[in-house]
Amino acid sequence: MVTDENLHRPLExxxxxxxxxYDIDFVGIVSNIVYIRWLExxxxxxLDEHWQLNxxxxxxxxxxxxxxxxxYKRSIRISDRVIGRLWLSNLGRLKWTVxxxxxSNDELAAVATQKGAFISLQNGRPxxxxxxxxxxxxHYQQVIQDEPKNSVKYx
Numbered sequence: 001m002v003t004d005e006n007l008h009r010p011l012e013x014x015x016x017x018x019x020x021x022y023d024i025d026f027v028g029i030v031s032n033i034v035y036i037r038w039l040e041x042x043x044x045x046x047l048d049e050h051w052q053l054n055x056x057x058x059x060x061x062x063x064x065x066x067x068x069x070x071x072y073k074r075s076i077r078i079s080d081r082v083i084g085r086l087w088l089s090n091l092g093r094l095k096w097t098v099x100x101x102x103x104s105n106d107e108l109a110a111v112a113t114q115k116g117a118f119i120s121l122q123n124g125r126p127x128x129x130x131x132x133x134x135x136x137x138x139h140y141q142q143v144i145q146d147e148p149k150n151s152v153k154y155x
Contacts, residue, residue: 009087009099010140013045017082017102030076035102035110036068042086042100043114050088051133061118061127066095070112080104089113091137094126 023034047053047063056062076082083103090097095117102110117126 008089009085010089010137011046011050012085012087013042013049015042015045015084015086017041017084019076019078019080019082021078024078028077030078032070032072035070035072035112038082038084038102039068039070039086039100039112039114042084043098046086046088046098050136051130056118057121059130060121061130062121063096063116064119065114065116067115068112069114070110072110074104074107074109076102076104076109081106082109088137091129091134093128096129 017038019030023030025031043063044053047056053062081104084100085103086098086100088096089099095115097113097115100112100114101108102112118129119125120127
């Protein structure tokens with residue numbers, strides 16, 4: 001469901017994340033490096049739902065990650081119920097930005113921003129963001145802007 005609280009989250013995906021025994025460190029909390037893997041899982045879900053990786057490869061390009069920033073808010077333990085959320089927060093001519101939240105037992109545990117681009121598989125150089133992805137992103141924003149303010153909307 002899209003609400004006023006998450007209107008700024010174009011193409012959001014949500015992923016339940018099981019905490020595995022190998023995710024925890026010697027004091028029983030999830031290791032910081034595991035969050036990077038969870039962000040990768042979220043980006044792969046995003047691609048599955050909105051911009052299939054196999055189609056990109058067939059067309060001769062692929063996404064690359066240029067940077068990750070994570071702010072840890074609270075520890076996660078093995079028994080916690082974890083949910084990840086990721087959305088496309090900016091789409092430029094050559095670069096994209098996604099934002100993510102990791103929630104533990106419905107409380108914010110971490111926030112992240114990742115930036116990247118698409119590169120040509122032939123020469124490894126950045127290419128323009130595909131027009132179809134721009135259309136999908138801006139269509140989502142237009143639909144949300146056209147909705148009446150206090151109404152409940154569904155994805």
